[in-house]
Amino acid sequence: MSVVAQAAPLSARLREGTRAEHAEAESEGFVERLLAGDLDVHAYADLAVQQHAIYTALERAGERMRHDDRGRALVFDALTRVPAIERDLAHLYGPGWRDTARVLPATEQYVDRLRAVGGDLPSYAAHAYTRYLGDLSGGQVVKRMLQRHYGLSVAGLEFYTFPAIDKVKPFKDLYRERLDALALDAAEADAAVAEAQVAFRLNRAMFVDLGVAHP
Ligand code: HEM
Numbered sequence: 001m002s003v004v005a006q007a008a009p010l011s012a013r014l015r016e017g018t019r020a021e022h023a024e025a026e027s028e029g030f031v032e033r034l035l036a037g038d039l040d041v042h043a044y045a046d047l048a049v050q051q052h053a054i055y056t057a058l059e060r061a062g063e064r065m066r067h068d069d070r071g072r073a074l075v076f077d078a079l080t081r082v083p084a085i086e087r088d089l090a091h092l093y094g095p096g097w098r099d100t101a102r103v104l105p106a107t108e109q110y111v112d113r114l115r116a117v118g119g120d121l122p123s124y125a126a127h128a129y130t131r132y133l134g135d136l137s138g139g140q141v142v143k144r145m146l147q148r149h150y151g152l153s154v155a156g157l158e159f160y161t162f163p164a165i166d167k168v169k170p171f172k173d174l175y176r177e178r179l180d181a182l183a184l185d186a187a188e189a190d191a192a193v194a195e196a197q198v199a200f201r202l203n204r205a206m207f208v209d210l211g212v213a214h215p
Pocket of ligand 1 (some may be wrong): 011015022031131137141200
């Protein structure tokens with residue numbers, strides 16, 4: 001695995017620094033079974049409940065980051081997910097979805113972490129990168145698999161749809177440029193890469209809990 005120099009752009013360091021964690025999260029049993037069509041739509045709905053808790057905390061941190069002179073450049077309305085997830089949950093569970101939604105212990109830990117560090121720029125950048133660039137990358141693969149295997153088309157999958165982003169590739173490039181332009185110092189950049197590794201591990205732990213709930 002290539003080690004990216006400390007002076008490399010933040011986006012490159014985040015990508016290289018999380019490559020191993022990405023492979024582990026991607027190959028978690030629950031993810032593989034869900035994408036292979038071996039589970040049912042309830043397993044996806046349960047994942048959506050967990051993602052609702054995570055994005056609620058992430059986007060609260062984003063609102064705070066709008067007041068940060070450096071950080072506000074990384075907060076995009078086009079990426080906001082919570083309203084879309086809530087429409088998905090209403091489609092998947094009905095209007096009373098909040099009564100049936102159960103946030104799993106690993107997700108609680110993830111939410112606690114976001115609450116604890118989300119206001120700090122390197123940490124916010126790490127968590128936002130991990131989720132939003134992931135949704136714009138592998139998330140599009142996940143969407144197609146959910147459409148193929150679980151009878152979902154548009155309704156219920158709005159989380160994976162970004163109506164305000166015309167072309168994904170140029171937007172991902174812009175996002176990486178904004179990461180690089182944050183001008184984090186060496187210690188801040190190291191902290192961001194370490195936090196992104198934590199973020200991937202928290203996602204993996206959430207998949208482990210979901211795997212137990214959906215064997
Ligand atoms: C569910 C199974 C997953 C699949 C099939 C998948 C697939 C992919 C693919 C194909 C890319 C694009 C790689 C490239 O541009 O060369 C990617 C990038 C990415 N994925 Fe995943 N992924 C998965 C899970 C995850 C998870 C769980 C996370 C974190 C929560 C994640 C976060 C990311 C990020 C941050 C990137 C952007 C890397 C970069 O360009 O810097 N992925 N993923």
